[in-house]
Amino acid sequence: MQNLRFFTSGESHGRALTGTIEGIPANLALSAGDIDRELKRRQSGFGRGGRMKIESDHAEILSGVRWGKTVGSPITVLIENRDHKNWVDGMSADPKFSGSIPAVTRPRPGHADLAGAIKYHQHDIRNILERSSARETAARVALGAIAKKFLSEFGIRVGSYVIQIGRVQSPKFKVQSSEQELLAIFDRAEASPVRCPDEEAARGMISLIEDAIKEGNSLGGVFEVFVTGVPVGLGSHVQWDKRLDGRLAQALMSIQAIKAVEVGLGFEMSGRSGSDVMDEIFYKDSAKSQVTSRKSQVASHKPLHAGFYRKTNTPGGSRAA
């Protein structure tokens, strides 16, 4: 993980977003389709804003891949902003278009607008919001798709599903679900317009979103992420910045509108005794006698039979996630 670095760039209505990831080994099979599939997932979802409909993101692989395989060099992905055609002058790098569209001068609460404008000395808040926009996550999703493809070589699967939107919560799923159960939950989520595996809860969420749309409002929510097939020993206890939970928390909390992250039982543990929340350790009944543990507490030794999961909170609403 130390060896992997990634960065994104690009404004929301600029010419394009780009993302570069370095450290993916050579000879990994990778196509634009692998990335486009995840970009499409990002753009799906009931109640998404209008822009999601006009833009169907496509990843152009600019470097690092030849004839369907990575070559070890940095992989740069370019995602055109299809809406850019309406912003050619307004977002141009060329000074001759200065003032061609009016400045944004009213900072929105709950956004980077005010802080960004002060920090970067901008009178036109557009110069902040274009970069702070959650559209930036399209580039992160594209790079994440590459990482996901790499992990799949090791049988590692990443999945997620929504368990709450507004006041509607789905019934809880067991942390210690088997890999098969988790993947089945994930499949149901993939088929749901609100990515919720529970059909009844999903209906409630849809109805809530319809109401919010009528009011011109947005909704928060909670989703869970799980990873299966994780080998023992990712992350490390030797230094604060190598600890896996911390790195995961940063990755999640750096997503626009995410305001809370839990690992395993999270806050639920606060009210319990230590003896109730410790991962039990078992011998696996396989020939290899692999050691496993049943509850999922520390992501760095998540067993096949549990996977870790985490909840995060998206106050920006289901439409922003």
Added chain:
Amino acid sequence: MQNLRFFTSGESHGRALTGTIEGIPANLALSAGDIDRELKRRQSGFGRGGRMKIESDHAEILSGVRWGKTVGSPITVLIENRDHKNWVDGMSADPKFSGSIPAVTRPRPGHADLAGAIKYHQHDIRNILERSSARETAARVALGAIAKKFLSEFGIRVGSYVIQIGRVQSPKFKVQSSEQELLAIFDRAEASPVRCPDEEAARGMISLIEDAIKEGNSLGGVFEVFVTGVPVGLGSHVQWDKRLDGRLAQALMSIQAIKAVEVGLGFEMSGRSGSDVMDEIFYKDSAKSQVTSRKSQVASHKPLHAGFYRKTNTPGGSRAA
């Protein structure tokens, strides 16, 4: 913040812990006493383990400070492990003491023991637990004390208090409390044996801890951290790894036993409408017309009158922290 780096080293029963911080400007007034004060706070608290009593940590400043002032070079702090005298052979770097104490071979659930032993190919789990131990945080507290001293030059105050231990919760404190109110809450926490500002809740927590001690059990909890006087523009929206919430989440989640982090309302926002959770923006009634916002949502533009706060969950219990 980019320019500040810090690392710790040291085993729990080794000769000493060390911490090095680089990037603190020259000419900051700093004494061992500034650090010892925070080390003492770390060791206080009702129901702490026996070791806390035998060791009164003291910081020796090995470098970076002369005649009470920093000189710009890296500051290294050494904290002797006073219990080391009982472990001189057992923790020696010298091969001649090999086997002088028995190996630890039973991994504890909920710890780095199993994952660490597999990752680092260790048969004696002591080689893992000595470093993964929460005692390592003594070095982080020492370096944090230096950072706190630096921040105090700008009128920035950091405080915290416990709001839950086990099933006992204190009444909520308002996020939008004024700086004075927050500091008053903090003062009450400092005077409480369980660091809880509410006396009735504190009594319940103490009683719960006494029960847990009798059972040989531990308890989880939740604490809140606030910072006042933060200038606009720490962190940045321009890149995922510069975002302040993400950096704070990593710093907190990298502490042993912390399993959840919230910023502002956190998970509570999930059930609300977007219109309810946005930070409102006000003009300050001062001559300078400084802009402020009342609710605390995005740490990067926290106003004087709110400060940000966050809750974290410590399942390892009040005694493990």
Added chain:
Amino acid sequence: MQNLRFFTSGESHGRALTGTIEGIPANLALSAGDIDRELKRRQSGFGRGGRMKIESDHAEILSGVRWGKTVGSPITVLIENRDHKNWVDGMSADPKFSGSIPAVTRPRPGHADLAGAIKYHQHDIRNILERSSARETAARVALGAIAKKFLSEFGIRVGSYVIQIGRVQSPKFKVQSSEQELLAIFDRAEASPVRCPDEEAARGMISLIEDAIKEGNSLGGVFEVFVTGVPVGLGSHVQWDKRLDGRLAQALMSIQAIKAVEVGLGFEMSGRSGSDVMDEIFYKDSAKSQVTSRKSQVASHKPLHAGFYRKTNTPGGSRAA
């Protein structure tokens, strides 16, 4: 300097090179022309290969600049490989073009071919040479042009000139030349087809290059770089990786074909006494009584009147630089 990071990506005959630089402050005037000017300088020079003629590089600014000013977000520059039109299938990311051009199987001496093919498990050396090619420096030049523009705001000027090609050396220029003299030398270099400020030496170099072209050979050389107007205190003595000379040496030695770097007198100092090579320190005769030093030894306290300079050796020849 800590806060600035930059990366490049792209293959030599791929769709495009890209470079991203982060940390340039907002509100810097910047245009594609500022970058193209440096790209053009990179492509000029007597005896350049044929490709230099067919490609006139142009920087497209994809992000980070609006209406002629930086906005604080990462700046990504895209440089199309104009020769790519002849390599569309051969360099495609799409697996359907596999094998459309023959593999390169003969590693060239003095290149990354052999080591790269072994390290990255490639049978087609093209997958290495496309990235290791000195064409990658076009992206570095583009990002360097942005840095140069930023430095120019502080009156800092960067210049260079060639002092040797093959066995032809120009007369030496004094290290302690004034800023005016240095910039005059630089102007003469800019006007020379071999970037050598001395006309007679330049004629000898041209004749040598003509001979080498006839033989199908290449030539090495030495160039000097100077910077004027540098403020006191760039770099730092506090940690090995903050020292300016080390950072400069890495930046230079990481350029393809550069095999030697000197600061100030460099190797010439080896044969001298310490008393001969120390920078003398003078008071400036200005009202401000600014302190200066005459000889240029330590780049971190280079005075206005000297600037630092360094020599580097390009065994790949004048045509590869």
Added chain:
Amino acid sequence: MQNLRFFTSGESHGRALTGTIEGIPANLALSAGDIDRELKRRQSGFGRGGRMKIESDHAEILSGVRWGKTVGSPITVLIENRDHKNWVDGMSADPKFSGSIPAVTRPRPGHADLAGAIKYHQHDIRNILERSSARETAARVALGAIAKKFLSEFGIRVGSYVIQIGRVQSPKFKVQSSEQELLAIFDRAEASPVRCPDEEAARGMISLIEDAIKEGNSLGGVFEVFVTGVPVGLGSHVQWDKRLDGRLAQALMSIQAIKAVEVGLGFEMSGRSGSDVMDEIFYKDSAKSQVTSRKSQVASHKPLHAGFYRKTNTPGGSRAA
């Protein structure tokens, strides 16, 4: 290499120097003696200053090693400054000793004194020179000894020897020397008071140093470093900051008083044709048919039979190194 990080701290007459290295795998045999051996080599050498005689450095391993083996956690080494006993008050962190020794107010030419005092706003230059002093390299040598021990597990040997002091040069050693020849040259250097493998040159150097001592002067010099047994593929062509030559150049140029670095033939290549300086590639006559190359140009694919070497220039003189 990405995974290894190291830092040093400590003032020249402070209580101690410390160095921390992180990323050394567990289970490496390591003792204080391994480090002390290199510290002793650092302190040997004809004409060293008086301090070298009074201090015989000793490494205390504070962490990361137990019973003679590394455990994977950060290794911190503490080297007491034996001369500190004469500086207890003068270098104390305690403000009560302020002014106990006079301030240094005269900046020495060719040192960090002036630039450092301006950068860090210090009136007493001691606050700069204590850290900028070449004594800091004792901590780097200690950490380097650990790295050397690690490399020795793979049969990788690092050696060096002096080829010039002042105007006295030893005859050249062939770059393409075999591993055996290089190690023999190294052994002769180890036995020489000036670390020069050529006895006649060594005599000249000694005489020169004696003269310089009488004059109160110092001398520059050049040394070569070689590494044998290096596997193919250290470093990488994929990004500027992963290139091995650049990383080596930074490491060397960040040493106090080093002002020039060459890889392989270095500046000598400038005067030659490209066809003369390319590494030829050969098949090894071993059963494994390993590929090798005879000349040493690119460090990243140095073969057993050549090793790379580099020259560096130490204008601060043999006594300053």
